[in-house]
Amino acid sequence: MFSNEVSPFESREMLATFVSSTPLLPDSWRLCTQANATPFRSFLVHRVASAVYVAFSGVHTAAGSDSSWRSLAPLHTIGGLPLFASRPTREGEDPVMVHAGMLNLFFSLFDSFQNQLLEIVGNKDTKSVVITGHSIGGATASLCTLWLLSYLQSISSSVSILCITYGAPLLGNESFYKTISKERWGGNFCHVVSKHDIMPRLLFAPITSLTTQLNYLLQFWHLSMTSPDFGKLANQISDKEKAKLFTAVMDYLEAATQEGETSVPILFHPFGNYFFVSEEGAVCVDSPAAIIKLMHLMLATSSPASSIEDHLKYGDYVNKMSSQALYQRNSMQRNIPDSSYEAGLQLAIQSSGIANQESAIISAKECLKTTRRMGPSPTLNAASLAVSLSKVVPYRAQIEWYKTWCDEQDDQMGYYDSFKSRGSSSSKRDMKVNINRCKLARFWNNIIDMLERGELPHDFDKRAKWVNTSHFYKLLVEPLDIAEYYGKGMHITKGHYMQHGRERRYEIFDRWWKDKTVSTGREENKERSKFASLTQDSCFWARVEEARDWLNCVRSERDTNKLALLWDKIENFEKYAINLIENKEVSSDVLFKNSSYSIWVGDLRELRQPKAKVQRLPHQFPVF
Incomplete structure (x- = not known):
């Protein structure tokens, strides 16, 4: 086993060759062609044994206003399913946004295919689904794939999903790309892009600036969407207009790939795997920076006319790829570099179709070199983490011992309150x-x-x-983080812990644990005979602190409406806490005489006594 990848470029070219040798591309492109040629049909379905192909037409009337084709829209849910809203984001990150016009188009078509796709994935004979589309149909296919991945994740289905697009425009912002990567969905997307096709590169030019070039861009785009005879309508754009469009995209792509202060921001970012095809072969790339650079270098070898015409030549590329890959490998045998690394790099350059462009070869090599994986492989990293975990286990054991020591003290404060009140003169x-x-x-x-x-x-x-270990860590240590937060008075300046102080890692571990219970199809609901060793809600003490704050507000509040809201919050927390206690899902220190929760119960009882019409507190401490 090697700790480093010897030549990722060769493996990427080999991956492209492997995909070319399967029926995936010919079958998906054939169905795309049929979908584009079928009037009044938004999609077509074709079953091949246990695989189902779904192709979306690239011929549509634009949905929404013209302004929607110049803007981004947030993507919280898709088809009624929460998509990325539940995933914790880093502070300062932009929300997930996608092209508003393509999102509107997807929503306008959603009702027509939703039930049929649900029936397909619900069929026990279906093992895999390939969703495909050409041009704008590729954008629809990508959004449909995201919806289907979200749905299958929610029901823990084993059906595999692959999205193959041809000449599809860019779809979302950087947060969109990053979130798909975090969900581990990048491998479900294969975007086939030809050497000169301008359509996948259009949105690198700014869409918010109302320039002449943008008007040509939109005109070209609408022609591609609304006409079944794209070629004839594309010829209606004059050579001068084509040149302006080509120059606008090239100028922005060139500026976007510059380093330092001369670089310009990119609104739309590629996601998933890009399958670049040319007359010389094909190569797979998954690094956004490398994708953008290759898009620029390959388009630089084009002309305004060919950049538009190439949008219709995917059938030619698909039909030729297998034979070209064999010819390419034979020609490589005649001039094999001494280094396997250089051989792989040369193979990738040749497959990209820019090997004959001397000015672009150096830039392409540097671009691909930056994507080389350095250091150990993911499998070896996971193995080394297991060793690292064994080294931090003693830290966790010492905290467990500390909790036991606190529980045995005569002060009856417990684990949380002992750490919270330790002060500057701590032991x-x-x-x-x-x-x-x-x-x-x-x-x-x-x-x-x-x-x-x-x-x-x-x-x-x-x-x-790792799911179980992270969950145990969260239950054991998060109460200490909460104690630190309130013990130092950070809630006074920042706000309460749940909204303003909770670390992102705990939110991620919550999701890991939730995904585990969904995948296993059951939750840990066994009836307990004694109190838990650790309170099963790691944020329980943060909820107690908020409840204490509500009681203080009740004492000073005079507005009857606000008082009613405060009492509703207090009573809801009281019911929640009693339920945890009755189910023995709390640690015994929660009920210690001088714990924050016990003090809160006493304060609540005193506050209720003057109210004659308020029922007596129904809380009784269980015997333990």
């Missing part, structure tokens, strides 16, 4: 626990960063070992 024991808390936080934050950088296996967050 060595408290200091050691705090140091261990910080070390564990760094360990888990590092795991999350590695996962999001793609340095760990795609199913890492589904592995029982």
Whole structure:
């Protein structure tokens, strides 16, 4: 086993060759052609054994106003399913946004295919679904794939989904790309882009600026969407207009690929795998920076006329790819570089179709070199993390010992309140626990960063070992984070912990645990005979602190409407806490005499006594 990948370029070219040798591309393109040629049909379905192909037409009337084709829209739900809203984002990140016009088009078609797709994936004979589309149909296919992936994830289905687009325009912003990567869905998308096709590159030019070039861009775009005879209508655009459109896209692509202050921001970002095809072969690339650079270098070898005509030549590329791949490999045998790394790099350059352009070869090599994976493979990273975990287990064990020690003290305060009230004159024991808390936080934050950088296996967050370990860590350590937050008065300046202080790692671990219960089809609902060793709601003490704040507000509030809202919150929390206690889902320290919860119960009882019409507190401490 090698710790480093020897030549990722060769593997990418080999992946492209492998895909070319399967029926995926010919079958999907054949159905795309039929969908484009079928009037009044938004999509076609074709079954091949256990695989089902769904092709969306690229011929549509634009949905929505012209302004929607110049703007972005937020993507919270798709087809009624929450898509990315539940995934925690980093502070300062932009929301997930997609092209408003394409989103409107998708919604206008959704009712027509929703039930049929649900029936397809519900069929026990269906093992895989290939969703495809040409041009604007490719954008619809991508959004449909996201909806279907969300649905299958919610029901824990094993049906595999693959989206293949041909000459599709860009779809979403950088947050859109990053979130798809975090969901580990990038591998479900294969975007086939020909060497000169301008359509996948159109949205690199700014769409918010009402320039002459933008008007040509929109004119071209609407022609491609609304006409079944794209070629004739494309010829209606004069050579001068084509040149302006081509120049606008090229200028912005060139500026976007520059380094330093001369670079310009990119509104739309590629996502998934890009399958670049040319007369010389094909190559797969998944790095957004490399995709953008290759799009620029390949378009630079084009002309305004060919950049438009190439949009209709995907059938030619698909039919020729297999034979060209064989010819390419034979020609490579005549001049094999000494280094396997250089051989792979040369193969990738040749497959991209720019090997004969001397001025572009150096730039292309540098571009591909930046995508080379350095360091250990994801599998080896996961193995080394198992070793690292064994090294931090003693930190966790010391915190467990600290909880046991607190529970045995005569002050009857418990784990949470003892750590919260330790103050500046804390003992060595408290200091050691705090140091261990910080070390564990760094360990888990590092795991999350590695996962999001793609340095760990795609199913890492589904592995029982890591899901269970992270869940136990959260239950054990988050109460200490809450104690630190309120003990230092951070809630006074920032707000309460649940809304303003909770670390992102805990939200991610919540999702891991929830996904586990969904995938197994059951939750841990076994009846307990004694109190839990750790309170099963890791945020329980944060809820107690908010409830204490509500009681203080009740004492000073004079507005009857606000008082009613406060009492509703208090009573809802009271019911929630009693339910946890009756089900023994709390640790015994929750009911200690001097715990924050017990003090809150006493304060609530005193506050209710003067109210003659208010029923007596129905809370009775269980015997334990």
